[in-house]
Amino acid sequence: MTGLPTMETADTMPNAARALAAISPDLDPFSIGIVVCIPCFRRPRHLRQTLESLASQRTSHRFAVVMVENDALRSESVPVATEFLASNKFPGLCVVEPRQGNCHAINAAFETALATFPAATSFLMIDDDEIASPDWLERMISTAEATGADIVGGPVMPDFDDAQKRGLRRHPAFAPAYDTSGPVPVIYGCGNCLIRRSVFERVDAPAFDLRFNFLGGGDTDFFYRCLRLGMRFHWVAEATISETVPPSRTRLSWLISRGLRIGAINYHVQRKATPTLWLRARLTLKLLAAFPLSFLHAARAALTERDRIIAMHPMTVAIGSVLAAIGIEPQPYKASKIT
Known part of the structure; x- marks a missing residue:
């Protein structure tokens, strides 16, 4: 023992x-x-x-x-x-x-x-x-x-x-x-x-x-x-x-929040791998480019995917990354205290 x-x-x-x-x-x-x-x-x-x-x-x-x-x-x-x-x-x-x-x-x-x-x-x-x-x-x-x-x-x-x-x-x-x-x-x-x-x-x-x-x-x-x-x-x-x-x-609200959270996670994982100002600038440009493209991906997915909730996922992920870049993100694991 x-x-x-x-x-x-x-x-x-x-x-x-x-x-x-x-x-x-x-x-x-x-x-x-x-x-x-x-x-x-x-x-x-x-x-x-x-x-x-x-x-x-x-x-x-x-x-x-x-x-x-x-x-x-x-x-x-x-x-x-x-x-x-x-x-x-x-x-x-x-x-x-x-x-x-x-x-x-x-x-x-x-x-x-x-x-x-x-x-x-x-x-x-x-x-x-x-x-x-x-x-x-x-x-x-x-x-x-x-x-x-x-x-x-x-x-x-x-x-x-x-x-x-x-x-x-x-x-x-x-x-x-x-x-x-x-x-x-x-x-x-x-x-x-x-x-x-x-x-x-x-x-x-x-x-x-x-x-x-x-x-x-x-x-x-x-x-x-x-x-x-x-x-x-x-x-x-x-x-x-x-x-x-x-x-x-x-529920739609949870699935949207999930997409936003995935986007925020993606941003922070990439942000950790960009130690220099130049790499961070490239990451910012990448986010800005991905944001409008996500709407195109969502529209394309809507043509082949019967469920619109699934089709809109790329868009919510891109929005989540942009929001995380300005300090806005969900915190699902911060549970309220129960007494």
Whole structure:
């Protein structure tokens, strides 16, 4: 049990403010080579389904689960985590990250996993509203081993609560980045990914830049930094995860906000890669040129795409980039406090 975080020795963890909320009995951290990380925030019912899907994995690989509760006030995920860890369905632990925000939660998950399981070489992530297919972990691990890729990604397939909205699966907000398995230039989201330990050793800490904490897109920024370091990416189309899509995420207002957010993320990721005034001027010119072109792309898409909501996406992304350039952007991960 040496090296495990405890309530009494919390100051030995990467962030002293994090507290251990639950841990598997008789956990041996040195026997674990694979860790699945789950950031959690106010979705205990969905988290239960996520954990059930992990407990049902068809694999011979031994893995642990690290959960991070990011709502220190209510901690609704902790009882679910405690129940599963006590049942010995899989080993692992749950910590509470009191600093709220997307990047804080994900950094806490990866940092805790890296520190707690020194023998682990592969770190996967799944969100607390996602369900892994039975062979998900086996496919991700076998692909990483066979290809030697630094980062492996897979599709997150939308599962709409409202069956009438299933046509939106073609919307860029829900459609996977790639259709077939194989080497890819980069992946964009961490909701279904595997990252080697060596990646974290090469990328500056914190892994997810806190400038994206409330906007989102810390994963896109992280993967582009990995790309610039020459790391290799691979896509596994068969390693599917399904994501629950509530009716609130199929409304026009949410989809517009999503497009604006993607545009803002794109701007900030590019802005970080433009350290000189000349490069920043080029980025500004690029944005100005892309803005009117986006209307042309939207009009062209409207001729081939039956759903106008999908057709207007390029335009909302371009508008989001321009707004971000002048300091206006959404902050969906800045949740209101609940007392």
